[in-house]
Amino acid sequence: MIDFRNVSKRFGQVIALDNISIDFSQGSITGLFGPNGAGKSTIMKLIAGINYPDQGEVRVDGEFPRAKRQSIAYLPEIDHLYPWWTLKQAANFISTFYQDWDELRYKDLIPFLNLEEQMIMGKISKGQRAKCKLLLVLARKAPYLLLDEPFSGIDLLTREEIADALLRGYREGEQAIIISTHEIDEIESLVDKVAFIDQGRIQLYGDAEQLRMERNKSLVEIMKEVFRYGNQQI
Amino acid sequence: MDFDNSQPIYMQIIDEYKKSIIRNELKKGDKIPSQREYAQMVRVNPNTVQRAYREMESMNMVETLRGQGTFIIAGEQMRELMVKDMAGKLMKHFISEMRSLGYEDMVTLDMLKHEFESLEDE
Structure with missing residues (x-):
């Protein structure tokens, strides 16, 4: 389980996270929804152990995130793969770092995502690069999978391929997936837990099906409602 | 789907x-x-x-x-129940939609009759 207790984080004058408490457990796919700058990426970075909280605690299975790096597969929003790498070279690099690398799954997902091992990162399209990034995290058997904006700026067909690969690789009950995005449409039916985040706070958290039942609204509609209401309060 | x-x-x-x-x-x-x-x-x-x-x-x-x-x-028995249940839901939905459009129930009934007749004419 990933556990946030009263976590705050500032970057200079900017409050990125304002006293948030939330937990993510194995067996669920959680959507972190909110506009750009809401604090979604900061939550991801705290779990990945790249940033530290100013106040409060972040724990992964009861330990500091940095100690649990082998348990966390993180897909950052930025392009982190060297442009001169082929997919195969990137995979070789990552597989030496992580003991949970699963060569069979890697080989299975390459044709599934319409990728080739000889593709050069700097020479392929943005959509193909996004799929390469996804492949490299899905090829690990990590219990925690963090996907920061995996869909941004990517065409619809590629988004669907990404969603399909995600379900194909998903290990029910053993894995917690956290996906941050400001484009909910694509993954509306993929998530079972949702946290709507705005201005560094969790404005609403709940079970996706429960929310639909209570409000007769889609998650997209609920997000609009939550953020409009949230903004009126200021 | x-x-x-x-x-x-x-x-x-x-x-x-x-x-x-x-x-x-x-x-x-x-x-x-x-x-x-x-x-x-x-x-x-x-x-x-x-x-x-x-x-x-x-x-x-x-x-x-x-x-x-x-x-x-x-089995067949459960299938029949499902048909009835589905029909009931459709009717309820229809009635509530017509009411929300402002139609009196009697008017809706009349309109239904006319609609059935015009379907038969086709």
């Missing part, structure tokens, strides 16, 4: 299976996809599919046999 995202998805999955049974596309003894296959087919969270399957099991619509898969066990 396209879901209406403003309604719980597990209920829509159950409704889809009910409709298949009503239309006789699925019959007692037929095997349906495993939860995992179904989740990938329709691109839905596996927990949501699990919820739908569990519910269908408790309704005695389907049964899951260890190592063999999930099968339809609803």
